[in-house]
Amino acid sequence: MNVEFFSAIADIEREKGIPQSYMIEKIEQALLAALKKDYPSCAECARVELDPVEKTVDMFMQKTIVEIVENPNTQYSVEQAQDILPGAVPGDVINEPVDTSKFGRIAAQAAKQVIIQGIREAERNIVYDEFTSKEHEILTGVVTRVDPRTGGVSIQIGSNSEHTEAMLSSGERVPNEPLKDGDRIKVYVIEVRKSTRGPQILISRTHPGLVKRLFELEVPEIFDGTVEIRSIAREAGNRTKIAVSSTDPDVEPIGACVGPKGSRVNAIVNELGGEKIDIVRYSDDSAEYIASALAPSEVVSVTMFEDGKSCRVVVPDSQLSLAIGKEGQNVRLAARLTGFKIDIKPESLS
Numbered sequence: 205m206n207v208e209f210f211s212a213i214a215d216i217e218r219e220k221g222i223p224q225s226y227m228i229e230k231i232e233q234a235l236l237a238a239l240k241k242d243y244p245s246c247a248e249c250a251r252v253e254l255d256p257v258e259k260t261v262d263m264f265m266q267k268t269i270v271e272i273v274e275n276p277n278t279q280y281s282v283e284q285a286q287d288i289l290p291g292a293v294p295g296d297v298i299n300e301p302v303d304t305s306k307f308g309r310i311a312a313q314a315a316k317q318v319i320i321q322g323i324r325e326a327e328r329n330i331v332y333d334e335f336t337s338k339e340h341e342i343l344t345g346v347v348t349r350v351d352p353r354t355g356g357v358s359i360q361i362g363s364n365s366e367h368t369e370a371m372l373s374s375g376e377r378v379p380n381e382p383l384k385d386g387d388r389i390k391v392y393v394i395e396v397r398k399s400t401r402g403p404q405i406l407i408s409r410t411h412p413g414l415v416k417r418l419f420e421l422e423v424p425e426i427f428d429g430t431v432e433i434r435s436i437a438r439e440a441g442n443r444t445k446i447a448v449s450s451t452d453p454d455v456e457p458i459g460a461c462v463g464p465k466g467s468r469v470n471a472i473v474n475e476l477g478g479e480k481i482d483i484v485r486y487s488d489d490s491a492e493y494i495a496s497a498l499a500p501s502e503v504v505s506v507t508m509f510e511d512g513k514s515c516r517v518v519v520p521d522s523q524l525s526l527a528i529g530k531e532g533q534n535v536r537l538a539a540r541l542t543g544f545k546i547d548i549k550p551e552s553l554s
Contacts, residue, residue, distance in 0.1 A: 230322030
């Protein structure tokens with residue numbers, strides 16, 4: 205029976221990755237709690253020991269030998285002890301085995317529940333530890349359910365051998381992005397939290413971090429640090445602006461991100477469902493940087509204001525609507541990308 209018991213613990217380790225030492229500790233705690241429940245008067249001297257090497261499970265009452273017995277549930281007199289252990293003296297302890305055949309069914313059931321709970325807790329901790337290491341990274345998931353009422357999407361995501369369910373809330377979905385059961389999509393892991401029901405993984409398709417990680421996957425120069433992403437401004441589903449610079453004068457950062465015949469940026473655009481991406485050159489010169497950020501519009505001049513937080517940009521009259529963008533999107537994204545408040549004026553009024 206004990207051999208089968210310890211084999212089962214070894215199987216749990218192989219199948220679920222839960223260390224035997226963890227399970228043995230939980231089982232000892234469970235059996236001890238059940239033993240104390242069955243023998244409440246001897247609770248303070250109850251002991252349980254599991255030996256995976258010898259494959260033994262010992263349950264006993266550890267009683268102390270004393271000159272004068274004050275508590276017969278936890279103590280033996282010298283005379284009683286010498287009948288069991290000849291030569292016993294005060295201060296010695298005797299382990300009195302428990303007849304497990306008398307172990308209460310209710311207590312055994314309680315122990316079983318604690319063991320099951322221990323397995324669940326260990327599984328949750330393993331999943332939590334695995335996915336915590338994936339915070340701010342991209343994972344690929346499979347859509348398992350789309351809630352037509354709330355717009356939330358259940359996604360099965362995996363990391364190494366661990367899998368769990370995560371909810372892509374309507375607020376983290378790209379607007380109007382069609383998703384259906386079975387679709388494989390990439391998601392950005394914002395945060396992993398512990399909860400009473402297991403790890404809660406917050407994922408997003410709208411976070412700027414998703415764009416950053418996609419560029420790192422597609423552009424080797426970004427991955428190795430030659431090209432740096434300095435800032436990202438995104439309105440998911442519509443347009444993203446990304447500012448890049450190069451640490452190597454021989455590497456053109458925008459060209460590296462675009463790739464041969466646009467292959468690199470097109471792969472990212474396709475993953476994002478056709479979202480437009482403007483790649484601009486970062487500059488330590490604020491005026492130059494702001495002018496680049498307003499691409500594809502031409503810029504006549506940039507005047508920085510004394511507050512250091514705002515500027516006036518003059519553009520050709522024919523470029524005014526392009527600079528502002530549909531519903532102000534181009535200038536809004538440029539302002540977020542650079543961190544400056546931008547006031548655009550046509551050249552004729554400057």
